[in-house]
Amino acid sequence: MNVLFTPVRLGPLTLKNRLVMAPMGTCLDNGGYVTEDTVAYYRRRAEGGVGAITVEGCLVSGDTVGPEPRISGPEFVPGLRRIVEELEPFDVAVGVQLMHPGRQVVEGPSVAPSPVPLNSAAPVPHELTVGEIERIVEDYARAARFAREAGFTYLEVHGAHGYLPSNFLSPQHNHRTDAYGGTLENRARFSVEIARAIGAACDLPLVWRLNGTDAEPGGFDPESAVAVAGMIERAGAASISVSSGTWLTLQQTLAPMSVPRGHMLDLVRAVKKEVSVPVMAVGRLDDPDLAEAVVEQGDADMVLLGRGLIAEPDWPLLVRDARRDELRPCIACNACVDLVGRGERARCAVNPEVGRELTWAVEPAARLRRVMVVGSGPAGLEAARLARLRGHEVSVWERDPELGGKLTVAGLAPSKHEVLRFRDHQIARLAALGVELHTSAPVTARIVKEQGPDVLIVATGADPLVPPIPGIDGPTVHDAQRFLRGEVEVPPGTRLVVVGGSATGCETAELMRAGGAEVTVVEMRRGVGRGIEAITRRQMVRQLRHDGVELLVNATVVDIEPGLVRWRATDGAVHELPADLVALAIGWRPTGSSVLEDLEPGDIEVRVLGDADSPADFVRAINAGADAALAL
The missing domain is CATH 3.40.50.720 (NAD(P)-binding Rossmann-like Domain)
Incomplete structure (x- = not known):
């Protein structure tokens, strides 16, 4: 029997299998209130046979506003209860994630352990006083009581990804000198107090989502994560869910398709050795063989499925029933993440049902044609x-x-x-x-x-767009798709100029550089990667530069001739690039x-x-x- 479909304990709960839907933002709520679209979205995943569903992060503090649902007052309980009631027929444990975004807030006050902004464009966050910290701890406890009132059977605290508890843990961003800063024990105090306050407020089992690493220089590291996992367990957590990364290292948290599957498993294994409570693993684990191996080999007790359940809600049933050939694959393109990150409703590049589950119906046609x-x-x-x-x-x-x-x-x-x-x-x-x-x-x-x-x-x-640039029809100039398809011979050492830094241009540069060409991308805009989701773009640009691809931006090609490409900078100066071959990736019509x-x-x-x-x-x-x- 596939070990994924054996029962597992989560505190007093027994889950029917070891597959847990990870909490992911959807932007399907309305001003913090759960909508019928939200309910239908979660019902569809429950129908697919998952053992537990963790409802997306809900804001615990009343002064925090954003695209997330809220659990900061009694007025939000009825909507949350609708989710629990609608999922009751499916023998699925339903939990809710409690979160405080801290300095990563979309709207409302930006707060943090220290006045360290998220980036150069972000506001300097307010440094929390001890009294304010104590009030936020009580916000978590109050939210836990609301969660119990709504009927949830477990809770999760978002203590990872640079949100407020995670921000306290980071020595890079927490510069406090009081009881909440300095030593690891002090930096973990906020998290420990939250866990204890929730335990005192209600008897629901608590999952704690913890970074195995921030993946930032000088940030929260794996050794510290192992120690904090033990502290959280002793504070009453029933399970540790191990993730990694922050908004500054999202390629860890929401790995694009270029990142190998299971990239967090070493972090999970380290925590698993430290604690006695069940551990949850995440990180592109939607390959059935890999997911099974994670549990079978003892790396983790449960597997979190996130984007994989967006792409294929029936993943558990199809794997259980040996119908893997029907699995719609998640390609980790992060289209869903990109839309939600912009405050738009979740959609999917491979599953058109996402975001419209309430009205979706594939019914036999009244008239066959x-x-x-x-x-x-x-x-x-x-x-x-x-x-x-x-x-x-x-x-x-x-x-x-x-x-x-x-x-x-x-x-x-x-x-x-x-x-x-x-x-x-x-x-x-x-x-x-x-x-x-x-x-x-x-x-x-x-x-x-x-x-x-x-x-x-x-x-x-x-079809490719071909602008009227002198020489663009020359013998050394080809559409970028021909390079991608291998229709143009590009020996190692070839000086290749890619005109256009869109998705196709970057992909062409990547492939040709891997084959040994000397590649320069010329883009008229101020950045390359147009048309690529933000996390994927950041990762691709970083890799292109690492591999030695030259990226020229704010550069307009004005002339092409055999062996040469001329381009104009924003100051009007014209420069020349040696070019044995030219790839056109300018756009589409x-x-x-x-x-x-x-x-x-x-x-x-x-x-x-x-x-x-x-x-x-x-x-x-x-x-x-x-x-x-x-x-x-």
Whole structure:
């Protein structure tokens, strides 16, 4: 039997399995109040068979306002109770995370153990007095009582990621000289007092989320984490959930696809050796074999699934029932994180149901039709999948030799191979559903007429933008996609200039540098990585510089000739770059379709989707495909 599906104790609770939904912000609340959208989102994850669900961080102090739900007053209890009541039929333990953002607050007063700002653009936080610290400790205790009143069966304190308890633990940011600063025991005092106050306020088992490291120079380190884990256990915690990173090192906390799975396991193992209570592990553990190994080898007692349950709510049931081929993979693109970080509702690049669970319904079509999808990028593949699930007869037509469109191009860079997992999953699901798949099959009006579909979905994507730069049509200049596909020979030592520092430009630079080329990226904007989620962009830019890629920003290419690229700086000065080859990654324009131009008016319903309509990101593309299929 898979050890993931054996019971485990959490204080007095017995969880039916060892899979716990990690607390993640959704921005589905309304002014701090739980909405029916919030309830439906959690119900969908409960339906998927997870053993426990930790509801996203709720603010414990009344003067703290943000995009998070709140648990700072009795007025917020009824909404939270709705979540618990709605999840009751699913034999799932439901907990809630209590949080105080401290200096990482979105709105309201910024407070911290010391007046050290988050970054150069952030306000200097107010240094908490001892009296204010004591009031915040009571805020946690009061929130715990509200949680019990709402019906939650366990609590979690967010003591990681640079939020207030974590900020106190950091010697880099806590410069106090009183009882809450200096020694590790003093810096941990705030956390210990919170744990004890919660234990005195209610009898719910307490999970403490702790950084195994801040991953910052001079910050909270693994050795200190092990010691603090023991202090927290002695203060009454029933479990330690080990994470890492802060807002300054988010590539640790919310690892992009370039970070290996299980990157926090060494931290988890160290804490596990110190404490006797169950330990929870997190960090891209949504690979079933890895998750099973974590528990089987004794690295942790429970596995947290976060983004993996956003992408695939049925992950537990599919793994339990040996239906792994149906698992929709999370590609760690962090689109969900990026949206929530901007205060927008959670969505997903691979699962269009996310954020609209309340109204989502894939029902049999009232009238079955023949649907012809032209183009196999994210929009086309998702339109085909959902249309077939609804009972329509579906075919997909792709002009290139392989399916995938921009999914294929995006997945060719070394750090982006996870994208290909999703592409391959979609193609496999379409084949299993009986969708006709045609490759190397450009579509004309004649072919459409011969096929005789009732509905034509045009999802042909976008073509590269080629501006009128002198020499841009020269023999050494190629579209960046040709480099990614390996269609241009680039021997080691080749001097390659990538014009455009967007996602495609950065991915091209990464792949070509890995092959030994000398690469320079020229971008007219003030930064590279346009179109890349913030955490992924930060990680990619750091890696490009580490690997020796030169990044020129505020630089406009004015002329290209064999062996040379000229660019203009903001001061008007023109500079020259030696260039054996030039890759163009300037942007995209909707692909023109002769199908639409030549198609005669008739009974065929036509829908134009995704980049074929307007160049967009994967989230909008896959949602456009879903909307089209659900409307048929």
